[in-house]
Protein backbone atom coordinates (compact mmCIF):
# COMPACT_ATOMS: atom_id res chain seq x y z
CA UNK A 566 0.00 0.00 0.00
CA UNK A 567 1.28 3.42 -0.88
CA UNK A 568 1.30 5.79 2.07
CA UNK A 569 0.61 9.45 1.56
CA UNK A 570 -1.01 12.21 3.50
CA UNK A 571 -3.66 14.04 1.50
CA UNK A 572 -1.68 17.23 2.14
CA UNK A 573 1.05 15.80 -0.09
CA UNK A 574 -1.31 14.42 -2.71
CA UNK A 575 -1.40 16.26 -6.06
CA UNK A 576 -4.97 15.05 -6.59
CA UNK A 577 -6.06 16.57 -3.25
CA UNK A 578 -4.33 19.91 -3.94
CA UNK A 579 -6.32 23.07 -3.14
CA UNK A 580 -6.40 24.10 -6.83
CA UNK A 581 -7.69 20.75 -8.08
CA UNK A 582 -11.30 21.95 -8.25
CA UNK A 583 -10.28 24.85 -10.47
CA UNK A 584 -8.71 22.42 -12.94
CA UNK A 585 -11.84 20.28 -13.28
CA UNK A 586 -14.19 20.51 -16.26
CA UNK A 587 -16.91 18.42 -14.60
CA UNK A 588 -17.60 17.59 -10.99
CA UNK A 589 -20.26 16.30 -8.68
CA UNK A 590 -20.45 15.80 -4.94
CA UNK A 591 -18.05 12.84 -5.04
CA UNK A 592 -15.95 13.21 -8.20
CA UNK A 593 -13.85 15.42 -10.44
CA UNK A 594 -12.97 15.14 -14.13
CA UNK A 595 -9.77 16.86 -15.24
CA UNK A 596 -8.27 17.25 -18.70
CA UNK A 597 -4.76 15.82 -18.78
CA UNK A 598 -2.10 18.51 -19.00
CA UNK A 599 -0.11 16.24 -21.34
CA UNK A 600 -2.68 14.18 -23.22
CA UNK A 601 -1.49 10.95 -24.83
CA UNK A 602 -4.21 11.51 -27.44
CA UNK A 603 -6.77 14.32 -27.81
CA UNK A 604 -9.42 14.05 -25.10
CA UNK A 605 -7.27 12.22 -22.54
CA UNK A 606 -8.82 12.99 -19.16
CA UNK A 607 -8.75 11.75 -15.57
CA UNK A 608 -11.68 10.89 -13.35
CA UNK A 609 -11.08 10.68 -9.62
CA UNK A 610 -13.03 10.52 -6.38
CA UNK A 611 -12.76 13.61 -4.18
CA UNK A 612 -12.14 11.31 -1.24
CA UNK A 613 -8.48 10.34 -0.89
CA UNK A 614 -8.38 6.58 -1.49
CA UNK A 615 -5.49 4.67 -3.00
CA UNK A 616 -7.39 1.77 -4.48
CA UNK A 617 -10.71 1.00 -6.12
CA UNK A 618 -10.92 -1.79 -3.54
CA UNK A 619 -11.34 0.85 -0.80
CA UNK A 620 -14.56 2.20 -2.32
CA UNK A 621 -17.85 1.19 -0.79
CA UNK A 622 -20.32 -0.43 -3.17
CA UNK A 623 -22.28 2.76 -3.72
CA UNK A 624 -19.05 4.74 -4.23
CA UNK A 625 -17.81 2.29 -6.88
CA UNK A 626 -21.15 2.40 -8.67
CA UNK A 627 -21.20 6.21 -8.58
CA UNK A 628 -17.58 6.35 -9.80
CA UNK A 629 -18.37 4.11 -12.78
CA UNK A 630 -21.50 6.10 -13.65
CA UNK A 631 -19.62 9.41 -13.44
CA UNK A 632 -16.84 7.96 -15.62
CA UNK A 633 -19.41 6.83 -18.21
CA UNK A 634 -20.93 10.33 -18.24
CA UNK A 635 -17.48 11.85 -18.84
CA UNK A 636 -16.64 9.25 -21.48
CA UNK A 637 -19.82 10.09 -23.43
CA UNK A 638 -18.95 13.78 -23.31
CA UNK A 639 -15.38 13.15 -24.51
CA UNK A 640 -16.43 10.67 -27.21
CA UNK A 641 -18.84 13.18 -28.74
CA UNK A 642 -16.51 16.15 -28.32
CA UNK A 643 -13.51 14.38 -29.85
CA UNK A 644 -15.56 12.33 -32.37
CA UNK A 645 -14.14 9.10 -30.95
CA UNK A 646 -15.39 5.65 -31.89
CA UNK A 647 -13.67 3.87 -28.99
CA UNK A 648 -11.99 4.58 -25.69
CA UNK A 649 -9.50 3.16 -23.21
CA UNK A 650 -10.22 3.11 -19.52
CA UNK A 651 -7.35 2.24 -17.22
CA UNK A 652 -6.63 2.32 -13.51
CA UNK A 653 -3.11 1.52 -12.31
CA UNK A 654 -4.03 0.12 -8.92
CA UNK A 655 -1.01 -0.58 -6.71
CA UNK A 656 2.75 -0.11 -7.23
CA UNK A 657 3.03 -3.47 -8.98
CA UNK A 658 0.58 -2.15 -11.58
CA UNK A 659 2.54 1.07 -12.09
CA UNK A 660 0.65 3.34 -9.67
CA UNK A 661 2.83 6.14 -8.36
CA UNK A 662 0.23 8.72 -7.32
CA UNK A 663 -1.56 7.15 -4.34
CA UNK A 664 -4.99 8.56 -5.17
CA UNK A 665 -7.31 6.45 -7.28
CA UNK A 666 -7.75 7.85 -10.79
CA UNK A 667 -9.16 6.47 -14.02
CA UNK A 668 -7.58 7.49 -17.32
CA UNK A 669 -10.10 7.94 -20.14
CA UNK A 670 -8.53 8.06 -23.59
CA UNK A 671 -10.83 8.57 -26.59
CA UNK A 672 -9.72 6.47 -29.60
CA UNK A 673 -9.99 6.49 -33.37
CA UNK A 674 -9.04 3.76 -35.81
CA UNK A 675 -5.40 4.28 -36.82
CA UNK A 676 -4.67 6.96 -34.20
CA UNK A 677 -1.55 5.05 -33.09
CA UNK A 678 0.57 2.54 -35.03
CA UNK A 679 -0.70 -0.19 -32.68
CA UNK A 680 -3.85 0.22 -30.55
CA UNK A 681 -1.82 -0.61 -27.41
CA UNK A 682 0.88 1.97 -27.98
CA UNK A 683 -0.72 4.36 -25.49
CA UNK A 684 0.34 2.25 -22.51
CA UNK A 685 4.12 2.80 -22.58
CA UNK A 686 3.48 6.54 -22.85
CA UNK A 687 1.17 6.37 -19.86
CA UNK A 688 3.66 4.40 -17.77
CA UNK A 689 6.45 6.82 -18.60
CA UNK A 690 4.50 9.76 -17.26
CA UNK A 691 2.36 8.25 -14.53
CA UNK A 692 4.61 9.84 -11.89
CA UNK A 693 3.07 13.20 -12.70
CA UNK A 694 -0.36 12.84 -14.28
CA UNK A 695 -1.10 16.53 -13.84
CA UNK A 696 2.40 17.80 -14.57
CA UNK A 697 4.06 15.55 -17.12
CA UNK A 698 7.55 16.39 -18.32
CA UNK A 699 7.60 13.33 -20.61
CA UNK A 700 4.79 13.94 -23.08
CA UNK A 701 4.20 17.13 -25.05
CA UNK A 702 2.59 19.44 -22.58
CA UNK A 703 -0.22 21.93 -22.97
CA UNK A 704 0.48 25.43 -21.76
CA UNK A 705 -1.53 26.66 -18.80
CA UNK A 706 -3.62 28.80 -21.14
CA UNK A 707 -4.24 25.89 -23.53
CA UNK A 708 -5.33 23.73 -20.59
CA UNK A 709 -7.61 26.47 -19.29
CA UNK A 710 -9.07 26.97 -22.78
CA UNK A 711 -10.01 23.31 -23.27
CA UNK A 712 -11.32 23.12 -19.69
CA UNK A 713 -13.59 26.11 -20.38
CA UNK A 714 -14.71 24.54 -23.67
CA UNK A 715 -15.61 21.23 -22.00
CA UNK A 716 -17.41 23.02 -19.14
CA UNK A 717 -19.58 24.88 -21.63
CA UNK A 718 -20.79 21.74 -23.44
CA UNK A 719 -24.10 20.20 -22.54
CA UNK A 720 -23.81 17.09 -20.44
CA UNK A 721 -24.56 13.54 -21.58
CA UNK A 722 -24.98 14.57 -25.22
CA UNK A 723 -25.84 10.98 -26.18
CA UNK A 724 -28.68 10.87 -23.68
CA UNK A 725 -32.10 12.39 -24.32
CA UNK A 726 -32.51 15.45 -22.13
CA UNK A 727 -35.42 15.73 -19.74
CA UNK A 728 -38.15 18.38 -19.91
Ligand SMILES: [Zn+2]
Nearest residue numbers: 574577613664
Ligand atom coordinates in the same frame (compact mmCIF):
# COMPACT_ATOMS: atom_id res chain seq x y z
ZN1 LIG B 1 -5.44 12.50 -2.67
